[in-house]
Amino acid sequence: MVDPRYIGVFHEVVRTGSYTAAARNLGYSQPAVSQQMRALERVLETPLFLRASGGLELTEAGRILAGHADSVVEDLTAAENKIAAVRELRRGSIRLCAFPSASATLVPSAVARVTEHHPELRIRLSEAEPPDSLEALRRGECDVALAFSYPGTEEPAAADITGTDVLDDPMVAVLPVAHPLADRDSVALEELAGQRWIAGCPRCRDHFLRSCEAAGFEPDIAFTTDDNLAVQGLVAAGVGIALMPALVLSFLRHPDVVGRPVAGLPHRRVTAYALWEQHRIPATALMLETFGRIGAEMAVGS
Structure with a gap:
């Protein structure tokens, strides 16, 4: 496998016509350029340059490689530029x-x-x-x-x-506006023990059941849905009440329901x-x- 760095140096030697000029442009020493070109010839198992009175001349193999070196260098440069753009958040x-x-x-x-x-x-x-x-x-x-x-x-x-x-999201009780506890600043979960409930997603429902158990009652679940808008519609229609993260009510609230914080209930993270x-x-x-x-x-x- 040819080291792409050797191709870049080879391309510069061909472009400038000498190891010395290529070394100067690349910021290398002239012996370093010579060493890399010898290494490239060893990998390819054939000479790439001939020394002539007018300077370096390409062998037939060298001319073949030179015909591909331009596109290789262009592709590598394009790749480096795209990677830099990703690194600097200019694309991606x-x-x-x-x-x-x-x-x-x-x-x-x-x-x-x-x-x-x-x-x-x-x-x-x-x-x-x-x-x-x-x-x-x-x-x-x-x-x-x-x-x-x-x-x-x-x-x-x-x-x-x-x-x-990111944040701790408190749980709120979603009640119809006419509910007896709707005017309270907060409610305790045990105060809602005798209600019918609308349950949510599996992870939320599991937390809800464990919270009710800790509060000393088993909830009467009348309906189950993952749709938060449907939950609020069902609460507004009087089918039951619900326990819902406050994040949901921050952007979506049925006009006929209210949300009241549930005291002592752990937040979701x-x-x-x-x-x-x-x-x-x-x-x-x-x-x-x-x-x-x-x-x-x-x-x-x-």
């Missing part, structure tokens, strides 16, 4: 995977901030609930995954993944994840940092 792409309420809140703010300073970056979004989003990350289907966890469902420490804390081997990639690192800053700002403003 980022694939995000997020759960729906993060897609509607955290993602738009983060994307707007990133693309304001790096408009050539292209960002693609897909949606998945955890743990599916983390599996997508491990399969290489996304670069950054936004996921949530509840106490007892935290992602185990893994050598292949790094996480950046939102985290941005990336593979360890990718977190040093500039675009990935920038997105992780941006999600962290957005989450901190949202927490201060809440």
Whole structure:
């Protein structure tokens, strides 16, 4: 295999007509250029230059290599320029995977901030609930995954993944506006023991059931859906009440429902994840940092 660096030096020797001129242009010593050309000839097992009275002349093999060297050097230069653009965030792409309420809140703010300073970056979004989003990350289907966890469902420490804390998302009780507790500043979960409930996604539902058990009751679940808008519609229609992350109600609220904080209920944790081997990639690192800053700002403003 020919070392591409030798091709670059060879190209400069051919262009300038001498080892000395090539060495001067490349910032090498003349012996270093001579050594690399001898090494190139050894790899190819044939002479490339003949010394003549007028200077260096190419052998037939040298002329063949010279015919390809221009395109090799151009391709390598183009590749180096593109890599520099990616490194300097002047081009490139980022694939995000997020759960729906993060897609509607955290993602738009983060994307707007990133693309304001790096408009050539292209960002693609897909949606998945955890743990599916983390599996997508491990399969290489996304670069950054936004996921949530509840106490007892935290992602185990893994050598292949790094996480950046984004925010703690409190849980609220979603009630019809005419509900007897709708005017309260907050409610305790045990106060809602006799209600019928609308349950959400599997991970949320598991947390809900464990919270109700800790509060001393088993909930009467009347309906189950992953659709947050449907949950609110069902609550407004009087089918039941629901437990929902505050992040959802920050952008989506049915006019006939209210959200009330549930005292003493643990928050869900939102985290941005990336593979360890990718977190040093500039675009990935920038997105992780941006999600962290957005989450901190949202927490201060809440």
